[in-house]
Each structure stands twice: as structure tokens, then as C-alpha cells.
Amino acid sequence: MKKSSLLILACVVACGAFAEKVAGAEDALECESFPCSLAFAAPLQYPYEICDVEYFSYNLIYGERNNLSGWDLGLVSRAKGDVTGLQTMGLVSWSGSNLRGCQISGLGNFVFGNAKAFQLASVANCNSADFVGAQIAAVNCNGAFWGFQLGAFNFNKGVSKALQIAAVNANSGEFNGWSFGAVNCAGRCNGFQMGVINTITDTGKAVQLGLFNSAANFSGLQFGFLNVIENAPIPVMVLMNAQF
Numbered sequence: 001m002k003k004s005s006l007l008i009l010a011c012v013v014a015c016g017a018f019a020e021k022v023a024g025a026e027d028a029l030e031c032e033s034f035p036c037s038l039a040f041a042a043p044l045q046y047p048y049e050i051c052d053v054e055y056f057s058y059n060l061i062y063g064e065r066n067n068l069s070g071w072d073l074g075l076v077s078r079a080k081g082d083v084t085g086l087q088t089m090g091l092v093s094w095s096g097s098n099l100r101g102c103q104i105s106g107l108g109n110f111v112f113g114n115a116k117a118f119q120l121a122s123v124a125n126c127n128s129a130d131f132v133g134a135q136i137a138a139v140n141c142n143g144a145f146w147g148f149q150l151g152a153f154n155f156n157k158g159v160s161k162a163l164q165i166a167a168v169n170a171n172s173g174e175f176n177g178w179s180f181g182a183v184n185c186a187g188r189c190n191g192f193q194m195g196v197i198n199t200i201t202d203t204g205k206a207v208q209l210g211l212f213n214s215a216a217n218f219s220g221l222q223f224g225f226l227n228v229i230e231n232a233p234i235p236v237m238v239l240m241n242a243q244f
Helices: 002-030
Strands: 033-041 044-046 052-065 068-079 083-095 099-105 108-111 115-121 124-127 131-136 139-142 145-150 153-156 160-165 168-180 183-229 236-243
Touching (some): 044 052, 153 160
Parallel strands (some): 052 068, 068 083, 131 145, 139 153, 145 160
Antiparallel strands (some): 033 044
């Protein structure tokens, strides 16, 4: 019985030492950086997805890595950390943190951090935080945005300073700049809206040109068939309305 207890204790100690050694090896590997990577479909790739890649990465189907610097080429790519450089994918480019560079993909580009970049896709460019640069896709959506947007639907949640061209431009926060579209709507707006329907739901210092123009607390000019300024002496006017 005593020998059995000692044997069990020895096994437990050995397993603990082995686990600690493996954890140490993983930590060491996590710090490694490789000049290039090749992926068939993760986890069938080299190096492992916890490693950084500095110069070139090729993904036949799907590849993962930690941080990426350089050129990322293939079908689908996911960087868990930062991307600095160029991602050109047949389907999807993905950055789990910040992006500095360019994403060009057949379907969509996704960034879950801040970006200073150019994004081009057929379907969507989506960024969870602040974006500085230019976007071209059917759908462009961001937190805050500074730059140029071209698409069917542009949406920005935070403060935006931009030139927008789309069927629908929607800015739930403060928008500063020029919007051209069938429908332009903003929470607060300082700039110019041109479209069929232009709306400012909060405050605005702007010029609106469209078939129907509407603003809540507004200072500026409206030109259109029907013009509504809620805080104006005459709230509803045809052809033109103004409030200063």
C-alpha cells in the first residue's frame, strides 16, 4: 500500500513537471517570429497560429497567425493580433486587432480594432473601432470614421469627418463633411447633404439639397420640394427654408 502511494505521488509530480515544461515551450513559441508562413487549412499550417509572421504568408484555403507584417495572400486569412501591410484575399481578410495598411478581398474585410488603411471588397468593410482612410464596398460600417466612403450603404456610429457617396449614408453620431446619396441621415451634422431625402435628427449647421429636407435644431439653408426646420419661425416651407 505504501509503495502504491509513493508510485501515485511520483506520477503526479512527473505529470506536473511535464505540464509546466509544455506550458513553458508554448510561451517560448508564442514569442517566436517567422519570416513566412504556409497554410492549407488551419491548423494544417506552418508555423502555428500563435506565431508572428513578418514578411510573407500564403493561405491555400484558410490560415491563422498572431501578428502579421508584410504581404498576406490567399483565400481566407485571420490575424488574431495586428496587421501591418497588405492582405489580398479571394474571400475574406480579418484582423483581430489594429490594421495599418491595405485589405483587398473578394467578399469582405473585417477589423476588430483601429485602422489606418484602404479597404476594397465587393460586399462589406466592417471595423469595430476608429477608421482613417478610404473604403469601397457595397456596405461600409465603422465606429468613428475619417476619410472617404463609396458604397451602397455607409454607416458610421461615432464622430465622422468624411466624403460619402452611397445610396444610403447613415451617421448615428456627429457627421462633419459632405454626403451624396438617395438618403442621407445624421444625428448631428456640420456640412452638406445632397440627396432625395436628407435628415438631421439632432443639431445641424449645414446646407441640405434634396426633394425632402428635415432637421430638428438647425442653422443653415434647405433647398427642395418640402423643407422642414423644427426650430424655425416657419417650420415647413416649399422650395426653400432657412434658419440662422
